[in-house]
Amino acid sequence: MIAIGAIGFYGLTMPVTVPASALPNHTSVIDNGKVMFIAGGCAECHAKPIGKCDDLDIEDETVLVGGRCLNTDVGTFYVPNISPDAETGIGNWTTLDFVSAMKRGVAPGGVHLYPSFPYTSYQRMTYADLIDLKAYLDTLPAVRNETPAHTLRFPYNIRRGLGLFQRLYVDGKTFAPDPAVSDEVNRGAYLVRGPGHCGECHSPRNAFGGIIADEAFAGAKNPDGKGTIPNITPSADGIGDWSEEDIVYLLETGSTPDFDVIGDTMAPVQENMEKLSAKDREAIAAFLKTLPSRPNAVQKSKTNADDEDDQS
Template structure:
């Protein structure tokens, strides 16, 4: 019995040590940052493409209200309800006490590319750094410079309310071992400049795949079904298939996609609704060239059947996501 106890104790110690080492935050050194003069105008474009305000600007009413008062007042406070609990979106205004005013450029880049906040704290991937990691260092520097020009507002946000074991933040280190490498988007030498620009926007700042792709039990995107639609994170309805298949946008032309991004209207004279509305409104603020680039890239995706079955409920949840 004594021998068995010590063997068990040794296994526990080894397991704890392995967990500690495997979940250690991985960050970039200061030497990784390029010598780049911030371009605030481009930072604003990245802010719009990334939909930062839709999550981080204060909602008009309740925390799950989609409407916002001012997209430049990034006090946080919105609730993101998921099957693992509720995420409370943080303040990212330049306030030094409750926002990110004390963050250095390296702190910001590590949050975006590695999902690590100052102090070595793992960030939850409800903040889509799994896509933001593909952004260039230059665009991230520009984005931080733009954020620093916005109003600094004091606003303390509640802690996330997640169920076990998702409330063990350290465990995110294991998730990152599988889904976070910090690599910047690499253009396809065989693709056109427009397609590469669209791919960069879709896969990076605009993080389209985060909502339009199904996930596995670990929360990672199932790449073989990427962009083929998914269950909504809050469990209400689905997000549509946006691959060029018969189940998706196979019948749409690039011009149809551009028109949707600009106006919110579909080729069959329907309109988008609910959570897609602010996304489309951001797309409308991008240049015509960027909208065309996004359309060109989407048409190059592998055609895939719907990854999830459409709900038969009559409450309109599915239509609201289209």
Template sequence: MRSALLAVLALVVAGAIVLTLLTLPVRVPASGLPSHAPDIANGKYIFTPAGCAECHAVPVKACDDLNTKDKETLAGGRCLKTSYGTFNVPNISPDKATGIGSWTTLDFVNAMKQGVAPDGSHLYPAFPYTSYQRLTFEDLIDLKAYLDSLPAVKHRVAPHALRFPYNLRQALGLWKRLYVDGKSVTPDPKASAELNRGAYLVLAAGHCSECHSSRDLLGGIVKAKEFAGALNPEGKGDVPNITPSDDGIGDWTVEDIAYLLETGNTPGFDTIGENMVPVQENMAKLTPEDRTAIAVFLKSLPPRPDAAQKPAQTGGREVEQ
């Protein structure tokens, strides 16, 4: 009996050690950063399609009394209510006490590429590092330089309020082994420069798949249904299919898509609304060449049937989701 108990104890200890090792954070080493002089202007350009202000500076649904319409005041405070619980969006202004002013460039790169905070804790993927990991090191260095140039705001945001077991932050180490590899978008040598640029803007900076894709039981994107639409994670309606299928944008031309990104107007003489408005406003600030590149990439996606299980409606499909 004693031998059996010791064997069980040994297995438990071994299992705990293995689990601990598997959940340890993976970091980019200092030697992994390229020698690159920060370009603040490019950092500002990347900031726009990345949509940082839409979560970190928008006063809509603020969880406290902070209220600003300045997209360069990134003090956080918005709350995202999901089925996992409430995520309170952090302060990413360069304030050293409550923001990310004390973060080094390497700290920032590890947050964006590996979902790891400077103290080694895992960050929740409500912050879409599963897409931001695809950004190049150079663009991340530039983005950090731009963020450091913005106003520092002293504003402490409340911690997340998540349900069990989602509040077990260390378990994210296992989750990230499935969905995070820290690799940048690799240009396709057989594709045009325009198509590769569109892929980079959609897959990395624009993180379009984060909203327009269905997720599995673990919260990861279902690759076979990527960009084919999804239920709105905040509970209202659905997010449209943006693949070139009959259920999506199959009858849209490249020019139609680029025009929508510039103006917010659809080919059917409708306008987008709600959650897509700030996204479109950001895309309107891109160069015409980049908007066209995005359109070219979207038209190159495999056509997929609509993956969202839409609630019953009395009329047609709502384009504003």
């Protein structure tokens, strides 16, 4: 029975990669790759923090040597080097390798990647955008830097088991526009659900670490245990009394309609949104207003409510 179970586990956790035939004949557009880089917040995780590994401030957004740490209740994740360095970064990765990591959560050699790297959202990106993003990353400085291995508790330290998670939550499908809504709303949906990966923080998760679909964007516990991440659905608990213009203004300036300012982990996200085009910020706002109106997915204590105010 043990042998049968081991064989079954091995089969169920086999890595799935993107076939070469899936890549389109696309000439990379580096400027668009930079837009995807900004929308995806790549620097906020992969650039070296100025102080301790969990500090939010980074040294240089173009030097993606890794080193940031994410402290969670399952252990500490260390963000890897994704500079074009051939030995310690992704300089030896092909475009197909990169696309497989983004769409399937599998690195070269069939290595399962932890979903602290939000490929569950990145999988919705178009192949063209991913090719452009890889081309842009290849223009950045190649810097040798070894990053620490993750320190996770059992059973999360068994990387092979991620194949089970991926069977449940990774299908590699590209975002499909909704023909019933405007091009603007579809653009916003793509940015939010794909490169922007907003649902990864703003949605609660189940025991397997997957997003609870019918509570998506309704707020969540902060992964590092400090307070909560706010509800961004158009409900009374969320941003129901915000206009699209209010949302755009927040993304551009960091100021809320009640004259507060965002802080903590949302601050660098807003700084990225500020760099996008006005049309993209307007598209994000338009899409958020179409989300299902949902009550808060997590209960907040007074302490958590105060913490949330610092992040919203």
